[in-house]
Amino acid sequence: MIPRYSRPAMSAIWTPETRFRIWFEIEAHATTALAELGVVPKSAAETIWAKGRDAQFDVARIDEIEAVTKHDVIAFLTHLAEIVGPDARFVHQGMTSSDVLDTCLNVQLVRAADILIADVDALLVALKRRAFEHKMTPTIGRSHGIHAEPVTFGLKLAQAYAEFARNRARLVAAREEVATCAISGAVGTFANIDPRVEEYVARAMGLTAEPVSTQVIPRDRHAMFFATLGVVASSLERLAIEVRHLQRTEVLEAEEFFSEGQKGSSAMPHKRNPVLTENITGLARMVRGYAIPAMENVALWHERDISHSSVERMIGPDATVTLDFALARMTGVIDKLLVYPANMQKNLDRLGGLVHSQRVLLALTQAGVSREDSYRLVQRNAMPVWRGEGDFLTLLKADPEVIAALKPEEIEACFDLGYHLKHVDTIFGRVFGEA
Secondary structure (H helix, E strand, O other): OOOHHHHHHHHHHHHHHHOOOOOOHHHHHHHHHHHHHOOOOHHHHHHHHHHHHOOOOOHHHHHHHHEEEEEEEEHHHHEEEHHOOOOHHOOOOOHHHHHHHHHHHHHHHHHHHHHHEEEEHHHHHHHHHHHHHHHOOOOEEEEEEEEEEEEEHHHHHHHHHHHHHHHHHHHHHHHHHHHOOOOOOOOOOOOOOOHHHHHHHHHHHHOOOOOOOOOOOOHHHHHHHHHHHHHHHHHHHHHHHHHHHHHHOOOEEEEEEOOOOOOOOOOOOOOOOOOOHHHHHHHHHHHHOOHHHHHHHOOOOOOOOOOOHHHHHHHHHHHHHHHHHHHHHHHHHHHEEEHHHHHHHHHHHHOHHHHHHHHHHHHHHHHHOHHHHHHHHHHHHHHHHHHHOHHHHHHHHHHHHHHOOHHHHHHHHHHHHHHHHOOHHHHHHHHHHOO
């Protein structure tokens, strides 16, 4: 985790203090369940909660013990015994380290997912507000980076809204996928601990019991979780690239907000660069990168090995913290985005009416001209305009073959911008569920 790209709430999930607090809760809940089953004294479970509930676990002390034991869970249990006293002997009864580690990781991922879902909700609010603001603001649609046909800027934002609504659903599913608990013992057989303990701990920690575990929770769950984060990051990059392209000097249809006192370049005082969306593009690459090692973690030896452990210690905090930051940054970009309708209209007009070529093509076919001949006639008049040699409408009206099929007023009708926008309400209704 790099502080530059971290936000406090998400970072707090991954601190040692939080991890050890979750470990304690898992162990204490398991001891309570064992006490209810008569395996350990109820007084011991009560003592463990009484002394551990508000305890400040000493990270430095745990690290000191681990330096000797070379085992993080044993180091924690040793420190917990220093706090609890003799009744600590009833902690971790019939459990294995992965019961604690895996359940804790999933608690952390669930909490991280809750923050990410809230992040997406905030982005959706911003996208919706700006989409309705520019619902009917005409702009040029581009394919291959080349002017195609008119759209509206609101439609561009509605597309992003629909995509992030899908991403929200994916995050909810990923949260459910990873929200499992395993308290099943050394190889998952419950030989030394009752399955009811697992069910108790799962309920207490807001999880569900893993149907069948080995010594670990199956890592296909985690692979799906991190793959989902990668998809969300890819959607962020798609939107970021759109903003970056629109901010190019030759386009300048929209740009990132430029604050008072902000500097764009150390060398060129005139510069206003799309630094936020460029940053989001870079962060998206990182989040996607974490999906591959998560997938490679699925294939563990037999009932387990620990090749996944070092990976998850890195990608757990890094992927969630990075995506949290990127989502929040994008929300700010959209919320403050500067939009220039006049430049959009200027660019719409830049090709001298060529953006209406399909309407002329269709009008000719409707008038009885073959599609092949219609295409030839339209393209014949379009190419000079592309080279800057005249106006499309004027050339069409001067073409004898075109005039033979269409009246001048019929040609002019093909240049109606509103024709392209007649179904904007329909699309908005599909996206936002509103008339």
